[in-house]
Amino acid sequence: MTYSNNLNFCCLLLPFLATFQALVAGEPKVPCFFIFGDSLVDNGNNINRNTTAKVNYLPYGIDFPAGPTGRFNNGRNIADIIAELLGFDKYIAPFANATTQDILRGVNYGSGGCGILDQTGQLFGDVINFNEQLSNHEVVISRMAELLGSESVAKGHLSKCIYSVGMGNNDYLANYLPQYHSATTPQTPQQFASLLIAQYSKQLRRLYDDGARKVAVFALGELGCIPQQLAAYGASNGSSCVETSNNVVQRFNENLKILIHDLNSNLADAEFVYTKDTSSDESYGNISNLIEPCCEVSAVDGQCVAGGAACSNRDAYMFWDSFHPTEAANLISAKIAYSYMSPLFADSLAIW
Ligand SMILES: *[C@@H]1O[C@H](CO)[C@@H](O)[C@H](O)[C@H]1NC(C)=O
Numbered sequence: 001m002t003y004s005n006n007l008n009f010c011c012l013l014l015p016f017l018a019t020f021q022a023l024v025a026g027e028p029k030v031p032c033f034f035i036f037g038d039s040l041v042d043n044g045n046n047i048n049r050n051t052t053a054k055v056n057y058l059p060y061g062i063d064f065p066a067g068p069t070g071r072f073n074n075g076r077n078i079a080d081i082i083a084e085l086l087g088f089d090k091y092i093a094p095f096a097n098a099t100t101q102d103i104l105r106g107v108n109y110g111s112g113g114c115g116i117l118d119q120t121g122q123l124f125g126d127v128i129n130f131n132e133q134l135s136n137h138e139v140v141i142s143r144m145a146e147l148l149g150s151e152s153v154a155k156g157h158l159s160k161c162i163y164s165v166g167m168g169n170n171d172y173l174a175n176y177l178p179q180y181h182s183a184t185t186p187q188t189p190q191q192f193a194s195l196l197i198a199q200y201s202k203q204l205r206r207l208y209d210d211g212a213r214k215v216a217v218f219a220l221g222e223l224g225c226i227p228q229q230l231a232a233y234g235a236s237n238g239s240s241c242v243e244t245s246n247n248v249v250q251r252f253n254e255n256l257k258i259l260i261h262d263l264n265s266n267l268a269d270a271e272f273v274y275t276k277d278t279s280s281d282e283s284y285g286n287i288s289n290l291i292e293p294c295c296e297v298s299a300v301d302g303q304c305v306a307g308g309a310a311c312s313n314r315d316a317y318m319f320w321d322s323f324h325p326t327e328a329a330n331l332i333s334a335k336i337a338y339s340y341m342s343p344l345f346a347d348s349l350a351i352w
Pocket residue numbers: 043044045047048069094096097
């Protein structure tokens with residue numbers, strides 16, 4: 001082999017080798033992942049708080065290696081699975097006990113029962129609403145600045161992270177849909193969507209001011225299809241869902257798309273991505289039961305009864321309790337969400 005052949009070998013293949021080694025060695029696609037949200041992502045932040053939105057008991061966690069951790073289903077939640085898809089070898093730590101070393105790779109601020117509006121979470125006691133999650137993030141940033149030596153180094157690190165934000169489920173489920181169905185609602189669906197989006201806009205700008213640049217913002221799912229809605233209002237004619245609820249929630253998503261577009265137009269270097277975790281042509285795989293909860297649910301709050309029964313064929317169920325998807329459903333949702341999020345890390349493959 002001549003020297004020049006050798007050189008070719010070196011220079012053509014090294015970039016590929018570097019990428020390949022990064023993936024094989026388990027280097028994540030991004031250095032850090034910060035998660036804001038509600039019970040769909042909460043990984044234990046509520047368990048030492050005075051709230052009814054707390055599920056650190058069996059059968060929750062029945063399929064999770066560590067058992068019940070405060071996650072609101074039988075196994076991994078969507079944030080756990082997205083972290084795996086991003087290549088993290090450990091789940092992102094909950095804010096409640098993230099260590100100084102943990103915070104460099106991100107923090108999960110999620111809190112079951114929380115909302116965009118502060119009054120939403122109050123219905124469940126002491127949960128962490130989006131405003132307070134942002135305050136917690138600012139505490140983490142101070143710790144990070146201390147660790148890295150300065151605020152500007154911390155900001156540089158924070159600009160490379162991916163952020164996921166999923167809020168609004170409880171603003172609708174606990175704070176609006178019941179009134180809407182009572183027909184004495186003081187606000188039209190559009191008025192309520194506008195109120196939420198105005199608040200959300202301030203909150204997402206605050207996250208940007210805190211150094212976030214790559215942000216996946218989750219659309220709301222079809223809340224009219226969850227067991228709690230079906231039990232409360234009954235399926236609409238010709239549908240397996242409560243279509244009035246779906247239509248109300250759809251207003252939020254339409255307004256959210258406009259907000260994302262505005263944020264991208266007005267904030268320098270911002271990359272906000274409208275992210276969905278469902279698709280119209282999705283395959284439900286082995287999931288055949290799309291309407292019944294897998295666990296025995298409480299008639300009072302729709303959560304699994306502590307120590308109660310759970311179905312044995314959990315991979316065949318879409319819903320774990322009256323509100324939350326099973327791990328099997330989360331696996332499908334996370335892959336769809338991940339593909340929506342991919343513009344946020346496509347340009348940062350292996351080298352950061
Ligand atoms: C904090 O970490 C410990 C040990 O890793 C774990 O047992 C505990 O449940 C965690 N607390 C929360 C709130 O997640």
